[in-house]
Structure formats: C-alpha cells, structure tokens
Amino acid sequence: MTASNTITMADPLWRPSTKAPRLWAITAALFWAPVIVAEIVCAILISGLPTWVVGAVGAVTVFCAAVHILMVPMWRYRVHRWEISDTAVYTRTGWFTQERRIAPISRVQTVDTERGPIDRMLGLATVTVTTASSAGAVKISALDQDVADRTVAQLTAIAGTNSSDAT
Structure with missing residues (x-):
C-alpha cells in the first residue's frame, strides 16, 4: 500500500453531555470520600503515628483526590466521543488509556439504556449496544x-432494516 492509499479513520463526531464532567467528578468524589474518612479515623484512633506520616499521607491523598475530581473529568470530556452511522457504532473513551471501538450494525443484538441515581439527578443516561463480539x-x-432516547430509537430503526443475523 502506498502513502497515497493510506486510509485514515476519522474520530467520532459527538461528545457526551456537557454535564458529563459533573457526573464523573461526583463519582470520583464518592470514591475518595470513604478513603479520606478512613484516613482521618486511623489518624485519630492509632496513637503514636508520627505527625509527618499523617500529614504526608493526607497530602498525597488530597492531591490525588483533587486531580481525580477536578482534572480527570475535564480530560475525559475532551477525549470521549461517539457516533452512529448506517453501518456502525463508533466510540472513543478513556482518559489515561484510550480505547476506540467500532461495532458494525449487523452485529447489534440489543440496545439498552441505563440510569443510575447520579445519572437521574443530572438527567443523563448510558446507552449500551450489545453485539455478537467477544x-x-x-x-x-x-x-x-x-439524546439517549433518540439514539436508542435510531439504533433500533437501523438494526431493524438490517437483514443479516447478528450472530
């Protein structure tokens, strides 16, 4: 294949909701809250711990929590993309390790919507496209x-017009 015949894959066009960073920040905060509480309880209950150890562990925890809560959601929002065409579902996800997935419409078996408590609070949903793929x-x-509702309807309509078996 010559350089002029090289095929480049375009990135998916659409971003998640502008509320996505808030969702990811809340989820990260809920992860870090018990860790910070446990460290505080340990610092109080375990006598004899040097103050510098408690301070160093606390500082590292607060730094890691701040990065996870404040910076990672914004980075994820910059990276995450999705798109649906008549032939495939495309996604790009991740923040540290990035993954691109392409699922041919002919392989779609089910399309589901999921809404956890925080998703519902923010008016968000996740669409899961199950395919005949390992x-x-x-x-x-x-x-x-x-958008999730329209996406499910669009995928259902496209998959319904596809006559091939999704196995």
Whole structure:
C-alpha cells in the first residue's frame, strides 16, 4: 500500500453531555470520600503515628483526590466521543488509556439504556449496544436523556432494516 492509499479513520463526531464532567467528578468524589474518612479515623484512633506520616499521607491523598475530581473529568470530556452511522457504532473513551471501538450494525443484538441515581439527578443516561463480539458491549456514556432516547430509537430503526443475523 502506498502513502497515497493510506486510509485514515476519522474520530467520532459527538461528545457526551456537557454535564458529563459533573457526573464523573461526583463519582470520583464518592470514591475518595470513604478513603479520606478512613484516613482521618486511623489518624485519630492509632496513637503514636508520627505527625509527618499523617500529614504526608493526607497530602498525597488530597492531591490525588483533587486531580481525580477536578482534572480527570475535564480530560475525559475532551477525549470521549461517539457516533452512529448506517453501518456502525463508533466510540472513543478513556482518559489515561484510550480505547476506540467500532461495532458494525449487523452485529447489534440489543440496545439498552441505563440510569443510575447520579445519572437521574443530572438527567443523563448510558446507552449500551450489545453485539455478537467477544470484546463485549459498546457503551456510550453520559448522554442527555433525550439524546439517549433518540439514539436508542435510531439504533433500533437501523438494526431493524438490517437483514443479516447478528450472530
């Protein structure tokens, strides 16, 4: 293949909801809260710990929590993309390790919507496209509820016109 015949793959066009960073920040904060509480309880209950150890562990924890809560959601939002065409579902996800997934419409078996408590609070949903693939389902996370509903309807319509078997 010559350089002029090189095929480049375009990135998916659409981002998650603008509320996605808030969802990811809240989720990260809920992860770090018990860790910080446990460190405080240990510092109080375990006598004889040097103050510098408690301070160093606390500082590292606060730094890691701040990065996870404040910076990672914004980075994820910059990276996450999704798109649906008549032939495939495309996603790009991750923040540290990035993954691109392409699921041919002919392989779609089910399309599901999931809304956890924080998703519902923010009006968001995740669309899961299950395919006949050993790699597992393709997830389109943090979509506005109306976008998720339209996406499910679009995927259902496209898959319904496809006559091939999704196995």
